[in-house]
Amino acid sequence: MAGIGGVGGRALAARLGRVGVWSFALQRLTAEDAGAAMRELELRGFPAVWIPESVGSKDVMAHAAILLGASDQAIVAPGIASIYARDPMAMAGGAKALAEAYPGRFVLGVGVSHAPSVALRGSDYGKPIETMTAYLDAMTSAQYAGPEPGQPVPLVLAALGPRMLELAAARADGAHPYFVPVDHTPIARGALGSEPCLVVEQTAVLSTDPVEARRIGRAFARHYLALPNYANNLRRLGWRDEDIANDGSDSLIDAVIAWGDVDAIVSRVKAHLDAGADHVCIQLRAESSADPALAGYAELASALLSL
Numbered sequence: 052m053a054g055i056g057g058v059g060g061r062a063l064a065a066r067l068g069r070v071g072v073w074s075f076a077l078q079r080l081t082a083e084d085a086g087a088a089m090r091e092l093e094l095r096g097f098p099a100v101w102i103p104e105s106v107g108s109k110d111v112m113a114h115a116a117i118l119l120g121a122s123d124q125a126i127v128a129p130g131i132a133s134i135y136a137r138d139p140m141a142m143a144g145g146a147k148a149l150a151e152a153y154p155g156r157f158v159l160g161v162g163v164s165h166a167p168s169v170a171l172r173g174s175d176y177g178k179p180i181e182t183m184t185a186y187l188d189a190m191t192s193a194q195y196a197g198p199e200p201g202q203p204v205p206l207v208l209a210a211l212g213p214r215m216l217e218l219a220a221a222r223a224d225g226a227h228p229y230f231v232p233v234d235h236t237p238i239a240r241g242a243l244g245s246e247p248c249l250v251v252e253q254t255a256v257l258s259t260d261p262v263e264a265r266r267i268g269r270a271f272a273r274h275y276l277a278l279p280n281y282a283n284n285l286r287r288l289g290w291r292d293e294d295i296a297n298d299g300s301d302s303l304i305d306a307v308i309a310w311g312d313v314d315a316i317v318s319r320v321k322a323h324l325d326a327g328a329d330h331v332c333i334q335l336r337a338e339s340s341a342d343p344a345l346a347g348y349a350e351l352a353s354a355l356l357s358l
Contacts, residue, residue: 090121106171163209208225
């Protein structure tokens with residue numbers, strides 16, 4: 052019987068390719084428009100598209116089904132599905148249903164989310180490692196009445212700190228750090244070891260105007276800098292409270308958000324790959340959070356996909 056996880060990090064890395072897309076904007080679109088955007092990204096050659104599950108967002112399993120049904124080959128992956136949004140049996144069952152319907156095209160990313168988000172869902176935020184460990188145990192033993200997928204569903208954990216990275220190495224096929232500077236990538240690789248797949252999100256603004264680029268980047272970063280998980284991760288990397296305060300110093304914004312021309316953004320992606328990432332998913336930010344930035348991805352595609 053195929054389960055959740057156990058594909059192997061090297062096999063998952065080969066399946067994902069070196070560069071993919073990460074998009075909040077797709078969930079802001081109608082199903083028809085999101086499907087059209089998904090097809091455009093696939094046409095440009097991007098092998099994987101990562102999507103979020105935030106409070107008030109589309110249910111990530113339903114959203115993944117829409118995007119998978121609208122495309123032919125590209126992988127769709129939650130980055131991440133919150134363990135507080137559904138019980139372990141529902142998570143495992145949804146993942147297996149998508150993996151059976153779209154062989155080789157669904158990767159399950161799960162994470163513990165954040166205390167404020169969990170509170171808005173009406174739940175209490177538990178100790179991250181213990182809660183995730185128990186959840187993974189429950190997924191493994193969950194009953195499932197549907198047809199099993201032909202192969203296990205690849206599993207990655209949202210991970211920033213050393214303990215969650217170690218859990219990802221022990222219990223999943225890889226880890227998915229989000230909102231991190233390049234300095235985090237070799238640390239993550241060291242904690243994971245050589246086998247697990249390291250999937251790094253990199254936010255980017257395709258603009259050479261530093262004022263405009265930082266304005267767009269700072270509007271995006273504001274939310275994350277206020278969340279303890281991300282702020283504490285930056286502190287572990289040596290960033291000061293003064294850098295984290297007031298929506299981020301210029302140096303911090305520049306470290307977590309790549310901006311500039313095509314060469315500048317490609318250079319940042321290459322830095323992650325050189326530091327140990329297997330797959331970097333680019334989240335292009337535009338003026339509107341509902342803009343999927345398709346023109347920007349088209350401009351970047353050739354250079355990114357040649358890495």
